[in-house]
Amino acid sequence: MIIIDKVFEVYPDNVSSELIAHTRHVTSVSPEGLAKAAMLDVDPDFHNKLENGKIMVAGNNFGCNSSREWAASALLHSGVKLLIAQSFARIFFRNATNIGLLIFECPNITKMAHPGDELIVDLSTGIITNKSTGKTIQGTVMPQFLLNIMTSGGLLETLKNS
Amino acid sequence: MNLVEKILAKKSGRDFVRPGDVVVADVDALLLHDLSGYITARVFEREVKKDVRFPDRVVMVFDHHFSPPNEERARILEENRAFARKYGIHLLDCGSGNIHNAAVRNGFVRPGSIVVGSDSHTPVHGTMGCFACGLGNNSHAATVLPYGKAWFKVPETIKVNLTGKNKFGVFPRDVALWLTGQIGEGGAVYKALHFTGQFIKDLDIWNRWLFPLITIDVGGKCGFIDPDEKTLALARIISKKEFEPVYSDPDCEYETIWDYEISDLEPQVAASPTLGNVKPVSEFAGRSIQWAELGGHGGGRIEDFREAARILKGRKLAPGVKFNAVPSSREVFSQALQEGIVETMFDAGCTWFPPCTGSNQAINMGAMAETESMISTHARNFPGRNGSPKAIMYLGSASTVAASAIKGHVSDPREFLE
Numbered sequence: 266m267i268i269i270d271k272v273f274e275v276y277p278d279n280v281s282s283e284l285i286a287h288t289r290h291v292t293s294v295s296p297e298g299l300a301k302a303a304m305l306d307v308d309p310d311f312h313n314k315l316e317n318g319k320i321m322v323a324g325n326n327f328g329c330n331s332s333r334e335w336a337a338s339a340l341l342h343s344g345v346k347l348l349i350a351q352s353f354a355r356i357f358f359r360n361a362t363n364i365g366l367l368i369f370e371c372p373n374i375t376k377m378a379h380p381g382d383e384l385i386v387d388l389s390t391g392i393i394t395n396k397s398t399g400k401t402i403q404g405t406v407m408p409q410f411l412l413n414i415m416t417s418g419g420l421l422e423t424l425k426n427s
Numbered sequence: 428m429n430l431v432e433k434i435l436a437k438k439s440g441r442d443f444v445r446p447g448d449v450v451v452a453d454v455d456a457l458l459l460h461d462l463s464g465y466i467t468a469r470v471f472e473r474e475v476k477k478d479v480r481f482p483d484r485v486v487m488v489f490d491h492h493f494s495p496p497n498e499e500r501a502r503i504l505e506e507n508r509a510f511a512r513k514y515g516i517h518l519l520d521c522g523s524g525n526i527h528n529a530a531v532r533n534g535f536v537r538p539g540s541i542v543v544g545s546d547s548h549t550p551v552h553g554t555m556g557c558f559a560c561g562l563g564n565n566s567h568a569a570t571v572l573p574y575g576k577a578w579f580k581v582p583e584t585i586k587v588n589l590t591g592k593n594k595f596g597v598f599p600r601d602v603a604l605w606l607t608g609q610i611g612e613g614g615a616v617y618k619a620l621h622f623t624g625q626f627i628k629d630l631d632i633w634n635r636w637l638f639p640l641i642t643i644d645v646g647g648k649c650g651f652i653d654p655d656e657k658t659l660a661l662a663r664i665i666s667k668k669e670f671e672p673v674y675s676d677p678d679c680e681y682e683t684i685w686d687y688e689i690s691d692l693e694p695q696v697a698a699s700p701t702l703g704n705v706k707p708v709s710e711f712a713g714r715s716i717q718w719a720e721l722g723g724h725g726g727g728r729i730e731d732f733r734e735a736a737r738i739l740k741g742r743k744l745a746p747g748v749k750f751n752a753v754p755s756s757r758e759v760f761s762q763a764l765q766e767g768i769v770e771t772m773f774d775a776g777c778t779w780f781p782p783c784t785g786s787n788q789a790i791n792m793g794a795m796a797e798t799e800s801m802i803s804t805h806a807r808n809f810p811g812r813n814g815s816p817k818a819i820m821y822l823g824s825a826s827t828v829a830a831s832a833i834k835g836h837v838s839d840p841r842e843f844l845e
Contacts (some may be wrong), residue, residue, distance in 0.1 A: 279613050283809055287789070294466065306811075324645050326613030330809065332547035333463075334563035351428045351819075355617045355648045356547060360563040408449045408580070421474050 266416050268347045268367065268386045269396075271318025272378050275311055278324035282336035282357060285328065294335060296342040303339035312343065314380070319346035322378050328357025334364065341366040347386060349374050349393070349404070362411050365419030369393075388412060402421030429584050429675040430651050431619045436559040437631060438541055446583040446682070454484065455557075456535045457571050458544030460526045462488040462790070463509055463564060467545065468510035470568035470657075475789060477573040478514070484575065485516035485537050488526040492650060492788040493781035495521075500791070514572075523722060524756035524782035527551050531661075531758050537670035538654045538662050543567070543577060548724045553622075553639035553651030554632060556658055556672055560649045582648045583682040584619040587638075589626040591690035596841035598734065598824040599630055600725075600804065603637040604695040607644060608705035609687065615648035620680070621675065626689055627652060632661050633728050640725045644702050697822040699808045708827060711837045718801035719744075719832035720793065721825055722753030722785025726804030730758045730764075731825035736768040738829040738843045744776035745835030751793065752777045753785035789813045802831045830838070 290302035304311035321340070327350035328336055337360040340348060347367045351374055361368045369386060371393060378384060382397040391406040407415070417423045428436065432444050439450035459467060464487045471477075482673050487507060496503040504521070511518040523529045526546055530536050538556035541551065545567065552559035562577060587610075593602060639650030652658075652826050654672045657701065662670060674694045689738070697705035698714075721731045732752065744750055752772055754760040760782055763769050769779060786793020787805065794814035795801060801813065808820035823831070826840035 280609050281809065283811070287811060289811060329613060329646055330547065330644065330807070332545060332561040332563065334466075334565060337563075352613075352616045354613075354646055356561050356563065356643075358617070359566065363563055363565040363569070408447070410578070411448045413582070419469070420565050424569055426474075 266388045266424060268320070268388070270318045270320045270346055270384065271313040272322050272382045272384060273318035274308065274321065274380050275375050276307065276321070276323040279326045279329055280323055280355070280359070281330040281334060282328050282333050283331050284355055285336035286333070286339040290388055299335050299339040300342040303343045317381065319344060320384055321345050321348045322374055323348070323350040324375050325351045327353050329354040332356045334360045337361040337364055337366050349386070351375060362415045363420040365415060365417070365422065367415060369404055371402060373402060374404070377402050388416070429679040430556060430653055430673050430732055431558045431584065431649060432581060433673045434539060434541060434577055435581055435678070444581045446581050448581045449578060450581065451576050451578050452541060454543050454571050454575055454577050455540035456530070456542045457485045457539070458526055458530050458535070458542065458549060459485065459487040459545065459567070460491060460546055461487070461504060462491050465503055465506040467564040467567045468506065471572050475568055479516060479572050482515040485572070486519065486530060486533070487511050487516060488519040488523055488529045489521045490524065490526045490529065490784040491787060493521050493783040493791060496791045514640045518812055522757070522781045522783070524754065525727065525784040528755040531555065532665060532758055534665045534667040537666050537668065538658055539670055543571060547643045548640060548764060550647065550649045551636060551640045551725070553642070553649055554636045554746070555662065556651065556654035558649055558651070559682060559844055561643065575630045582617055582619040584621055585615060585683040586621045586623060586681040588684060588686045589622065589624040589689060590613040590686070591626060591688045593689060593692060596826065596844050598826060599634040599637050599738065600824040601627070601695040602689050603641055604697050604705050604822060605692055606687065607641045607697070608703045610645040612644060612701060612703045613646045618647050620647050620650040621681070622652050622687060628655070628703040628795040630656045632657055634731055637725055639845060645808065673841035694824060694827050694841070695809055696837060698825060700810050701818045702808060702822070708823065708837065708839045711821060712839060714800065714821070714837045716800045716802045716821065716831055716836060717747060718749050718751070718795065718799065718837060719828050720751040720753060720786055720801060720803040721828060722751060722755070722780070723787050723803060723805030724784060725806050727753045727755035727759060727785060729762045731804055732759070732763045732768045732772070733766070734825040735829035738826055738833070738840060740771050740778070742775055742833050744832050748832050748835055750777040750786065750832050751780055754782045757782050775803050786813055802828050802837060804828060
């Protein structure tokens with residue numbers, strides 16, 4: 266699977282699941298309710314920036330701390346097409362895979378991708394090409410079993426189809 | 428192979444696994460709590476529409492509510508109860524204690540097993556020689572409930588070797604807080620942490636408990652301690668079923684080994700906004716507090732109450748300080764009653780709460796206004812977890828909590844211990 270889109274923002278290390286969708290802002294666990302709460306405490310301009318591209322980039326340990334699945338759901342329902350981080354906190358990694366939010370791990374991505382850059386991301390080979398700068402970088406290829414779950418819309422969808 | 432690799436191999440029917448492998452393994456215990464059990468239930472009923480395969484392996488604990496504070500919360504608890512009744516899963520209702528303590532005390536956690544749960548502190552069960560980690564609602568609903576299985580990626584393992592002896596007035600919780608700062612938030616992302624060394628071996632089970640507890644907050648997948656006679660003695664008392672302990676091979680491989688010598692440590696305090704903001708107590712001494720609490724994940728143990736009672740005996744809380752005493756299980760409260768601790772702390776001015784997980788996320792207690800601060804034994808101190816994002820949470824040992832409550836500000840406990 267190949268994703269081509271623009272980076273809308275580069276976020277720092279250790280963005281916690283509590284801040285991605287804080288309990289205070291989650292008034293409803295519906296897709297709309299979760300989207301509204303997304304990233305409010307980290308970046309109030311998140312939804313406006315999403316107009317400029319659908320690839321989100323972040324540093325290390327993205328989604329750390331609490332286990333809430335709705336952090337991943339909030340990003341999915343906001344319209345994030347692909348989330349690339351230098352590394353993910355494991356529960357977030359698992360939740361994103363299971364709900365079908367496309368995520369991709371790539372060390373040093375924050376050094377080579379900037380807001381506005383257009384990226385070509387090949388999830389099967391792990392190679393990211395930055396069309397704006399011409400640079401390429403190798404990310405971590407996800408095990409096929411997990412890639413299948415993620416790209417089929419999540420664990421429930423996968424089980425329904427199997 | 429180490430303990431985690433051996434358990435994952437055994438439960439997925441393989442002879443061998445290595446880090447990076449993805450396996451589908453049998454789950455021995457699923458721990459749900461009142462905060463998200465009903466969300467799992469909704470996904471299960473609306474999307475999966477199957478029967479619960481092994482209801483006997485599933486337990487739901489109401490630990491964020493000792494009693495619902497409003498109608499909406501009461502409705503959520505009723506939805507949780509209806510789900511438990513319908514499928515015959517175990518329910519430990521309001522007043523049972525903290526999810527993890529209650530799960531152990533009620534025999535759901537046995538050495539050598541796989542324990543999963545909706546709470547992010549589920550890795551604490553590595554204390555009992557389990558492979559234990561937190562999962563999301565979709566994992567529970569889609570595979571654990573209908574098939575008794577889940578997928579796992581085998582993590583790389585780091586050996587965390589702790590040696591030395593803690594100084595007078597320095598407690599295992601100080602060591603655990605300090606270690607969180609040393610490893611750093613995100614310092615062990617996705618890793619398994621094998622806690623070992625003479626310091627760990629010398630601790631009893633409920634003090635060892637504080638180490639796998641920190642795994643999630645340094646980014647790890649699971650933490651574990653190889654079982655020994657202490658583990659097996661507790662397991663024999665609480666377990667209702669047979670169990671087969673698993674041990675790491677003496678020559679098992681690690682991604683890396685981290686050695687820590689703890690003999691020089693001072694009492695530690697971690698102040699908001701993060702657990703990584705941990706320093707010797709002297710750095711925060713003098714900061715005013717209005718609330719003190721023994722409770723939360725990893726807090727409210729009998730060890731905590733003994734430590735605090737030793738300091739509070741014959742003394743009074745500082746004017747304006749409120750002290751919440753929250754036992755982590757019914758057994759802890761009963762023990763505190765027998766030892767006279769309930770009376771000692773009551774006389775000092777403390778308020779006893781029912782067994783629950785305390786002010787954790789301020790669901791039914793423990794909210795603060797922006798001008799307030801608390802010192803506690805909780806596992807986390809992130810902004811907004813207890814009401815206002817401007818309220819401050821200090822984390823410390825039970826002794827530091829008690830000393831600070833007497834003074835009305837963050838204080839070194841050692842002056843009360845001599």
